[in-house]
Amino acid sequence: MILFKNVTKVYKNGTKALDNINIRINDGEFVFITGHSGAGKSTMIHLLTCEDTPTEGKLVVNGVEPKKLSRRQIPKYRRGIGVVFQDFRLIPTMTVYDNIAFAMRVVGKGGREVKRRVTSALELVGLSHKAKEYPNHLSGGEQQRVALARAIINSPQIIIADEPTGNVDPQMSIEIMKLLNTINKNGISVVVVTHEQALVEAFKKREIRIEGGKVSFDTADNAASEDSEQPQRGRVQSND
Amino acid sequence: MIDSIIFLIKTAFKNVFKNWLLTIASISILSVCLIVLGSVMLIVGNINLFIDEIGDESQIVLFIEEDLTVDEITQISDRLHSISNIGNINYKSNSMILEEYKESLGEDAWLFEDLDAETFRNSFVFNIKDLEKYDQTIYEVEKIDGIAKIKERRDVIERIVDIKDVLTFLSFWIVMIFVIISMVIITNSVKVSVYAKKQEIWLMKYVGATDAFIEAPYFMEGIIIGLTAGFIAIISQIYVYNNVLSPILSDLGFINPLNIDSVMSVIVIGFLVAGAIIGTIGSAYPVKKYLNV
Numbered sequence: 001m002i003l004f005k006n007v008t009k010v011y012k013n014g015t016k017a018l019d020n021i022n023i024r025i026n027d028g029e030f031v032f033i034t035g036h037s038g039a040g041k042s043t044m045i046h047l048l049t050c051e052d053t054p055t056e057g058k059l060v061v062n063g064v065e066p067k068k069l070s071r072r073q074i075p076k077y078r079r080g081i082g083v084v085f086q087d088f089r090l091i092p093t094m095t096v097y098d099n100i101a102f103a104m105r106v107v108g109k110g111g112r113e114v115k116r117r118v119t120s121a122l123e124l125v126g127l128s129h130k131a132k133e134y135p136n137h138l139s140g141g142e143q144q145r146v147a148l149a150r151a152i153i154n155s156p157q158i159i160i161a162d163e164p165t166g167n168v169d170p171q172m173s174i175e176i177m178k179l180l181n182t183i184n185k186n187g188i189s190v191v192v193v194t195h196e197q198a199l200v201e202a203f204k205k206r207e208i209r210i211e212g213g214k215v216s217f218d219t220a221d222n223a224a225s226e227d228s229e230q231p232q233r234g235r236v237q238s239n240d
Numbered sequence: 241m242i243d244s245i246i247f248l249i250k251t252a253f254k255n256v257f258k259n260w261l262l263t264i265a266s267i268s269i270l271s272v273c274l275i276v277l278g279s280v281m282l283i284v285g286n287i288n289l290f291i292d293e294i295g296d297e298s299q300i301v302l303f304i305e306e307d308l309t310v311d312e313i314t315q316i317s318d319r320l321h322s323i324s325n326i327g328n329i330n331y332k333s334n335s336m337i338l339e340e341y342k343e344s345l346g347e348d349a350w351l352f353e354d355l356d357a358e359t360f361r362n363s364f365v366f367n368i369k370d371l372e373k374y375d376q377t378i379y380e381v382e383k384i385d386g387i388a389k390i391k392e393r394r395d396v397i398e399r400i401v402d403i404k405d406v407l408t409f410l411s412f413w414i415v416m417i418f419v420i421i422s423m424v425i426i427t428n429s430v431k432v433s434v435y436a437k438k439q440e441i442w443l444m445k446y447v448g449a450t451d452a453f454i455e456a457p458y459f460m461e462g463i464i465i466g467l468t469a470g471f472i473a474i475i476s477q478i479y480v481y482n483n484v485l486s487p488i489l490s491d492l493g494f495i496n497p498l499n500i501d502s503v504m505s506v507i508v509i510g511f512l513v514a515g516a517i518i519g520t521i522g523s524a525y526p527v528k529k530y531l532n533v
Contacts, residue, residue: 049446071451079448091440102440106449110243154447 001027002048002158002189007057009043009213017043019213020057025191027157030184032200033193035210041193044210045162048191049083050074062157079107082151082188086163088143090135090150097122097131100150107154121149125179141172148179158189165196177203244453252460255433263465266429270469270518271476273418274511278477279485284411285503290495291371291404299328300378301391302364308386313362319384320364325377328367334360361388371401419518426465426522430458434526458527459520466519470511477507 002025009018017040025031035041046052047059050066059066062080069077090099100118104110122128125145135143144164151159161180165173177192177199184190194200200207209217256263304316313331320329332340335357342349368377378392434441444454481500489497500507 075448075450077448078446083446089439089443091443102443103447105243105247106444106447106453108244108453110247150447 001025001060001062002191003058003060004044004047005058005060007047007054007059009040009047009052010055017213018047018054021210021213021215023208023215023218025189028184028187028189030181030190030203030205031192032203032205032207033191033210034195034197034200034207035216036195039210040213041210042162043213045083045160045193048158048160049081050077075107079154080157082154082156082159084144084147084151084159084161084164086166088135088140088147088167090143090146092135095132095134096127096138096146099135099146100153103150103153109154117153118149121153124152124182125149139172140168141175144168144172144176145179148176148183152183152188156188158191159183161190161192163194164192165194165199173199174202248453248456248460251457252464255437255457255461256464258436259429259432262429262432266425266465267469267472269425270422270466270515271472273422274469274473274514275476275480277415277418277514278473278507278511279480280411280414282477282481282485282498282500282503283489284407286489286495286497287407288404289498299365299367300381300393302366302381302387303361303389303391304363305386305388306361308362312386316364316384316386320366320381323377323380325369325373326366326381327369328365330365332363332365334358334362337361337363371404374398374401419514422469422518423522423525426462426519427525429465430462430523431526433458433461455527459523462519462521462523463516464519466515466517466522467512468515469519470513470515473511473515474508477511478504 002023004021004023007018007021008016010016019040021040021044033041033044043052047054047066048061050069053067061077064077066074066077091102094102097118100121101114104114104117118131119128122131125148127142127145127149130138130142135146138146144167148161148164151161159180164176164180168176173196180190180192181203207217207219208215302316302320304313308316317329317331320326337360338352338355338357342352345351368374374394378390378394381387381390441454478500486497486500489495
């Protein structure tokens with residue numbers, strides 16, 4: 001579960017990136033975070049990955065408040081989150097297999113476990129036949145699928161995808177989103193940060209729109225108001 | 241655990257070979273530094289040996305009072321033997337001194353034929369072991385009863401001690417300068433490795449690798465460079481000493497160069513330990529400053 005409660009982030013130069021944000025993303029949920037560039041989406045990712053801390057308010061991820069973690073506890077916290085980037089961030093000198101295995105090896109895993117899980121992740125993303133290829137021999141969509149396999153390899157509870165379809169063609173965008181959907185069906189929460197409204201509309205998932213550092217729209221709120229007898233899901237009220 | 245260790249060692253060696261040009265430069269310069277350091281130490285060692293030999297030869301003569309009994313002379317001898325910094329103590333009676341003079345004159349010994357042994361004073365002759373404690377030792381000797389006069393060569397001793405101090409001071413700073421140069425070069429080598437692997441380091445951070453896991457290969461890289469340089473320096477040092485330094489010192493005429501075999505264990509352990517330490521410290525700075533994990 002991800003909980004932003006009255007979260008405000010003000011950078012040293014005075015820029016207010018997030019302004020009293022209240023969001024709840026439940027376990028196993030699939031959420032789109034949309035908004036124009038500079039809206040505050042990247043700041044949300046930085047807070048979630050513990051690269052930065054909120055200036056005010058409380059952020060809780062998987063029952064942990066990242067702000068309260070010591071330097072030594074941060075690596076363990078990050079193992080619970082898989083991140084996918086727009087520019088894939090694959091290591092060009094490593095094969096597809098090694099790019100995925102790398103994420104396991106650097107957290108101290110090795111041997112048969114690496115082989116078994118990398119093979120299974122490659123099957124999931126449909127790239128078993130490209131295991132020995134280098135990233136620069138792959139298309140954008142294939143590279144992003146490798147990045148997805150790397151993100152899930154350590155069994156995180158949450159996947160954060162930052163503009164995952166930004167560098168792939170429309171057909172492959174749909175494939176990437178379907179893969180994320182499959183991952184989500186395995187119980188992993190998926191947070192997709194995007195500005196591609198067409199994609200959001202095509203998949204009919206919860207959408208949280210950020211504008212000027214504030215939540216301007218959350219489909220969970222609309223669903224709750226349409227059916228007041230349903231327990232409220234999504235946005236945290238100020239009296240929560 | 242074993243998989244992790246193998247992965248770290250592999251990564252460290254990959255770093256070393258990937259930046260091979262800088263690695264060769266680091267190893268070469270550190271080797272030269274260690275050879276210079278070793279050469280300075282060996283020269284200082286030889287000079288110290290020479291100074292010790294001079295010290296052994298610069299005897300102190302202790303004249304005792306004329307009317308002492310055998311027991312009192314024995315007591316002085318015992319007191320001298322009880323002072324730890326005194327060595328090679330010899331008693332010379334006035335008749336022994338007269339005989340020595342005659343021997344030294346050779347054919348002209350007849351000149352001393354009519355001389356009475358009473359002309360000379362009974363004395364003790366000895367050496368100071370540690371010249372740094374010269375004043376303190378002489379002070380202890382002066383407190384012994386029955387001493388008439390101490391004939392010492394304080395000026396010579398002080399000059400020897402001064403030379404030794406200057407050499408020690410100079411060698412210390414030469415060594416320090418070379419150590420700093422070596423560290424700067426290793427720092428740059430590791431810094432380049434860190435920059436080259438910026439994306440990998442960043443990814444390691446994101447997937448939850450610990451600080452120690454990210455830093456370890458770069459520390460290892462420094463140690464590998466240090467140990468390799470140490471190993472090369474050992475072989476080179478033996479060659480340089482036996483073929484260059486030792487003949488030069490020998491040609492000076494007054495130094496009998498020490499055999500490198502007698503200090504081989506010091507050179508081997510010293511170079512490898514110095515290489516590893518310089519490598520570790522040299523890599524610590526860029527790891528902490530540029531890794532930013």
